Ligand SMILES: *[C@@H]1O[C@H](CO)[C@@H](O)[C@H](O)[C@H]1NC(C)=O
Ligand SMILES: *[C@@H]1O[C@H](CO)[C@@H](O)[C@H](O)[C@H]1NC(C)=O
Ligand SMILES: *[C@@H]1O[C@H](CO)[C@@H](O)[C@H](O)[C@H]1NC(C)=O
């Protein structure tokens with residue numbers, strides 16, 4: 162669980178993150194409060210001792226999906242942490258102290274002089290200082306143990322930093338190398354872009370124009386190849402020629418990659434070994450779920466919603482588009498840092514089909530964790546120059562006849578309006594932690610994914626929305642005035658209000674549209690409803706973007722079935 166935290170906060174813009182010690186300290190503080198809360202609540206839910214609850218938590222590392230050595234390492238670490246901190250945690254929790262007090266007493270959280278006190282739970286009835294004094298008295302340690310604890314602290318902080326660095330740097334560079342398509346699902350594999358159908362030949366990949374009409378091999382991995390024995394005509398020629406195939410590419414942030422921390426991982430009352438079965442996959446996908454996202458998702462929805470992703474609709478429209486999707490989205494991405502990873506986009510101007518590129522940097526240009534958040538936001542002038550740079554890059558990499566669609570920024574005030582007095586998953590058991598508490602805890606530690614909107618300060622929330630609006634109109638202006646040779650350019654508002662209305666029409670509540678753990682990201686339902694709006698609007702206003710319906714779709718299905726799956 163400690164490992165999750167740097168990832169969560171890497172949803173704040175990478176270029177602004179200072180990887181200083183105060184920062185990693187904030188993460189260990191959030192991590193400690195989270196873990197101690199879960200231990201406390203596990204003991205409550207199962208009416209067990211705190212020791213038994215810790216044992217239970219370490220047991221999640223019996224995950225069947227882990228390798229032997231991983232299991233061994235994780236379990237050893239878990240037991241070491243329990244050995245070092247367990248007795249203290251037991252004593253403190255048994256003395257009715259909450260996770261804030263425990264973590265300050267164990268020095269995972271520190272109140273620097275002149276800084277406010279950061280706490281998740283409402284302050285204890287007795288004065289904070291007195292309680293903390295009492296707690297510190299309880300955890301008095303021998304010098305050796307103190308030294309060990311100190312070592313463990315710095316180790317945990319190091320691990321957090323390492324993981325964060327790894328995710329912010331290596332990932333984009335890793336998939337810049339020549340062969341970007343993969344036969345593995347995770348680590349930027351086919352969860353992110355169409356599965357490779359021949360890992361040994363770099364000229365074979367989804368989205369290319371077929372080589373010799375794919376008479377001998379499926380050079381574009383769309384599952385259509387070979388020659389019709391009846392007339393000797395290649396199937397790809399018969400079914401796809403003139404059908405104007407096209408791919409879908411997302412340039413996006415954590416919302417586009419579908420960032421999600423499952424509430425089952427932190428909710429004591431629902432926790433079982435089963436709740437963690439998807440954790441290893443999630444971690445190797447940077448806690449993102451692109452395979453379920455609204456733009457490039459190819460799996461059926463896990464929620465009640467039946468709407469398909471934009472990719473699946475393009476595929477239903479023309480089955481020759483099979484597997485031609487790329488999710489170039491990263492946690493923390495913004496107009497500013499897109500240049501660090503845009504090269505992972507793969508499109509050959511001469512060899513490949515045109516593409517629809519959706520540019521959806523919907524938050525991080527106004528969202529950051531800084532205490533003084535407004536000066537750290539992107540200005541309209543800066544946005545203009547960032548976006549023009551991106552478009553110039555795209556014009557030299559997209560095949561002629563492509564389309565680029567900008568998404569505007571949403572008005573994030575719905576977060577506070579709909580969530581602030583609701584209980585966070587950590588607060589549901591004892592009805593003590595609301596989203597307002599969680600937001601202010603993260604702001605205090607300066608690790609909030611979006612200080613501007615996740616704040617009790619109405620002036621600040623309004624200011625953030627105003628800036629978002631200015632940035633949206635900058636995008637709109639660019640779309641209306643700039644021309645490029647290889648693609649045309651469109652702008653679409655991010656109308657969250659319409660999604661809320663649609664959801665309410667179906668009997669849902671607005672808060673059900675937000676990821677419960679982070680209280681920030683749009684969830685799967687929102688993502689799919691958004692895809693639905695996108696599709697309907699484009700179909701109405703710019704039908705040329707989507708291309709024609711392929712009359713051979715039933716034939717393709719008849720001959721090639723599921724076309725090799727995804
Ligand atoms: C919890 O456990 C204690 C001692 O093991 C027992 O006395 C108590 O009745 C239990 N409470 C509930 C609600 O099961
Ligand atoms: C790789 O695929 C390309 C495109 O279909 C083809 O022209 C080439 O002969 C293949 N190379 C090998 C070594 O099979
Ligand atoms: C690009 O395609 C358009 C039509 O879609 C055509 O008019 C134009 O000449 C093409 N440009 C180049 C450089 O081939």
Ligand SMILES: *[C@@H]1O[C@H](CO)[C@@H](O)[C@H](O)[C@H]1NC(C)=O
Pocket residue numbers: 535618619620621624
């Ligand atoms: C609310 O935010 C505004 C804008 O950042 C700031 O000027 C003001 O001091 C804040 N108010 C409080 C009570 O913090």
